[in-house]
Amino acid sequence: MNLARSSEMGAGHALVLGAGISGLCAARALSEVYDRVTLVERDTLTGDGTVRRGAPQGAHVHSLTVRGANVLEEFFPGFADELATDGATLVTALSEVDIVFFGSLLHKVPLGTVLQAGRPFLEERLRAKVCAAPNVTLLDGREATAPLTTPDRTRVTGARLARSGTFEDIDADLVVDAMGRAGRGATWLAALGYDKPAEQRQRVDVAYASRRYRLPPGALGPNKALLVGATPARPRGLVLTQQEDNLWVLSLYGFGRQDHPPTAPDEFLLFAQELATVEAWEALRNADPVTGVASFAYPHSVRRHFHRLRRLPDGLISIGDAICSLNPIYGAGMTVAALEAAALRDCLADGTRDLPRRFYRSAAKSVQLSWLFATLADRSMPQVPGTRPALAALLAKSFRATMRAAATDPRVAAAVWNAVSLTGSPADLARPHIIAATLRNWPREKPKASPERR
Ligand SMILES: Cc1cc2nc3c(=O)[nH]c(=O)nc-3n(C[C@H](O)[C@H](O)[C@H](O)COP(=O)(O)OP(=O)(O)OC[C@H]3O[C@@H](n4cnc5c(N)ncnc54)[C@H](O)[C@@H]3O)c2cc1C
Incomplete structure (x- = not known):
């Protein structure tokens, strides 16, 4: 799919802070509309396939769901095939x-x-693609330390960057916080006199x-x-x-x-x-x-409800893990980041007016189902604090029964796969034929007194 160029072409300069997966996807979306996009990354990027300090999760499995791969393919047609030619599985x-x-x-x-590759491999190739656009510049080895604003603080106008003890201020029409789950964007809002978004933690x-x-x-x-x-x-x-x-x-x-x-x-x-x-x-x-x-x-998943804030400054948005960091065992974080970038692209197609509010509303839809699915699955585990034992047991039985059905029934297996790969909605697991198959496989055994271990 070709990205529609906005009628507001020439929207100026966009500054993306953090060059992880969400920063890269955001930069891709912004490069269609802004004259210049500058990506800032705290790490010095070597591009040698090793795990870097700012993305230590790169040492661990990083499955890209089918939905996530589809969004990357929209941004970069032929991306999966190129990676496969480069060695990905x-x-x-x-x-x-x-x-x-x-x-x-x-x-x-x-x-x-499904595309299988290590996170450094995927990220480096994505970075090469994003930075190949003539209007995208990457500044690595620089840490964003503070936002710049107008005197009345109604608009963010850039960011202060630190490098080896020196500081430089970079002006921008839009600043994107893609700095990960630490939540700098939320803290910056508070420092500027706005409410911090409510945080939901699991x-x-x-x-x-x-x-x-x-x-x-x-x-x-x-x-x-x-x-x-x-x-x-x-x-x-x-x-x-x-x-x-x-x-x-x-x-x-x-x-x-x-x-x-x-x-x-x-x-x-x-x-x-x-x-x-x-x-x-x-x-x-x-x-x-x-x-x-x-x-x-x-320790915990976290979701920040930016979309519920009544007041927001112009010129600042957060994206990716900065909005929602999901329990990684469900392998959805990169996909949600890519979906949010696609939401940003779609919002930009309607111009930059009131962008933060429009973007957060749209991004919340990308996050909602994944958050619901992940937190429900988490709650089936009695080890997860804060879940009533009866609810945990019911959820566990229901998941167990659905998976038993999925072992023999291709339609149930497809529904489970579609929920996990985000190509369908987890709500499809509540369709009548899936519920019927689940009920047929409902566990009848009494709960064991002590946990079974293989
Ligand atoms: C163990 C583990 C396994 C995971 N497995 C999967 C998986 O299988 N599938 C999946 O889809 N997702 C997985 N994830 C989640 C996935 O890594 C993230 O959701 C996804 O990469 C989006 O992250 P992000 O780009 O928003 O943030 P990050 O990846 O945290 O990137 C933030 C970037 O900002 C930079 N930065 C931070 N502060 C500053 C600053 N002040 N100035 C400049 N730069 C800064 C950092 O160096 C980093 O490069 C996993 C996560 C973990 C922890």
Whole structure:
């Protein structure tokens, strides 16, 4: 799809703070409308495929949903094929992927192509594409420290950047906070005398541990990915995916301190063995690791309700994790960031007047279903604080029954996949035939006294 050039072409200068996935997607959308787009990144960007300090999550599995890939394809037609030519893995879901949710292996019905690559690989190629536009400039090694405003503070007019102890002020017609979940944009609003957006937090206490391996082609037989989700009785998960150039990433996670994955290599492997299929374990136990074990603690998901603010300054918006950071086990963060950038593009097609308010309303729609789905799934885990045990048990039973149905019924498997890959709505899981299949598979066993472990 070609982006429509706004009737307000010549909207001036846009300054995007943070060159992660949301900053890059935002810069792409803005480059169609603004004369100049400047991307500012605190890290010094080497482009050598390594994990960088400002995006430590890059050491862990980064699945791009089909919906997310579609948006990137809209921004850059041919993107997936180019990445595949560069070494990324294209996979037919679900034929070439084993997905075990709530103990059931989803029926292996072919449902579309998925792009698998490491986060640094994906981000670097996306960055090259965005920066290839003649009106986009990247300034790395600079930290945004404060907004600049008009004297009456009704408009943000740029940002102050710090570099090696010196400061420079950059003027802009629009400043985009894509600085991640720390929420600088929200803090800046408060510093300028506006209300901070209300924050919704869901404590999840998830931790990841990941390591990359080189595995021979066909290490998992016909499969190029294995995903084993956590269950209430065993709140641990495993993802093993083939990425670029026959590199595979093994990511392990757990809810609650007692189930956080260890980082000592031997214990890390034992944790994996408990979850892996026989085939995956055989491949892993003899595999050559190419990195150490990296860890990441994710205490809570957070959503900021910018769209509910009554007063907003002109010229400042937040995007991506700065609006909503979702429990990463659902693999939706990059997709939501891309959808928000698409929402920004669509808002810009109607000009820049009242942009922050229009954008936040539109972005809230991109966030809403993913937030709902992720927080409902989280609440099926008794380890997640704040959920009534009866609700957790009901949700868990219902997910378990749906996944049992998805093991044999291709229509249910497709509905589950569409919800997870965001190509459909999670609300489709409430359609009559899915509910009927779920009820037919409703677990009848009595709850066990002590948690089962494999
Ligand atoms: C362990 C883990 C696994 C994940 N797995 C997946 C997955 O499988 N699929 C998926 O879709 N998503 C996943 N995510 C989420 C995903 O990484 C993010 O949602 C997505 O990248 C969007 O983030 P962002 O660009 O908004 O923020 P970030 O990725 O945090 O980027 C923010 C950028 O801003 C820069 N920055 C910060 N402060 C400043 C400053 N003051 N000045 C200038 N620059 C600054 C940082 O260096 C960074 O480059 C995962 C996250 C985690 C933690």
